[in-house]
Amino acid sequence: MPSLLIVVFVLQLALHLINTIGANTINELLWILYNRFPTPTSASAQQATTLKREVIRLKRELGGVSAQDDFAKWAKLRRQYDKAVGEFKKIDSALRGHRNSFFSTLSTIRWLFTNGLRIALQFWYSKQPMFWIPEGWVPGYVEWVLSFPRAPKGSVSINIWDIACASIVKLVGEALTAVCLGSVDARYEIPGKGSNEGSNTWDTGSPLQSRRDRGP
Structure with missing residues (x-):
């Protein structure tokens, strides 16, 4: 069993990293990683990504076609765009429910293994x-x-x-x-900043030296 001194230090280090990076950022990264594996939501997540790209592509093509000059092509693209948007919203709505449940579970587990464990250790080993x-x-x-x-x-x-x-x-x-x-x-400091690059190169010396050169 690891030393209790090390366990307490590691817990504080984990809490600091979570607070620095942000719990929401960690949840989003774990959600993406979760959908990389053959999980119940991986197929829907991949389909939602594909549909999102399709929606963006159709929107660009639709913006490049005039409804007055080429109405037939514009109407066809519009139907494809509306269909893709509808399918994407349907899948995305279902995924949001799974993601919220996933985030809630992550938050509970994270609290149990950080603050919860820290409180339990302080109570159990208080003497x-x-x-x-x-x-x-x-x-x-x-x-x-x-x-x-x-x-x-x-x-x-x-x-x-x-x-x-x-x-x-x-x-x-x-x-x-x-x-x-x-x-x-x-690394991004301006080269030559603070140097004498802009000084006068025709320096004639001190004022006293200039008077000597000019004579009485």
Whole structure:
């Protein structure tokens, strides 16, 4: 069984990634991946994609045909377009119901394996020390805070360790974001910015030197 210290840290890391990426974005990616496999909705999803492309194609062709100059062709394209739109709406409506149910299930599972598991661990191991602090390193009231709420005094409780992991993950995440943004800014920096490219190349020196050159 992995160390409880590592489990708590991994849970906080997972929560940070979910909050950073976004639960809706993760749900959409998993929905696309789900329909890649032979699932009950995979055939409908592929058919909806095909119909959507067909609707876009027919709409473009319909926009390039004049109803006055070539009414027969325009009417034929219009019938094909209306039929494709109707079929797409029918399949898409059924898929939306399955997708909402899929998203709801994902949200429940995600909560159980992140926040739910974190709360359960904090309750179950509330009296167990994560590690001990060497005697005399911190004052007594600090020992009480670090052992809050029910861990033995002189140790670090799972609640405090959870808060510490969340703080560290957040700080490291912000630092990495700042480094990445700084690298992007440096890559697109204007060459020669801040240099002396625009300075006068006909510098005659200091004012005192100019007076000497001109004489009395």
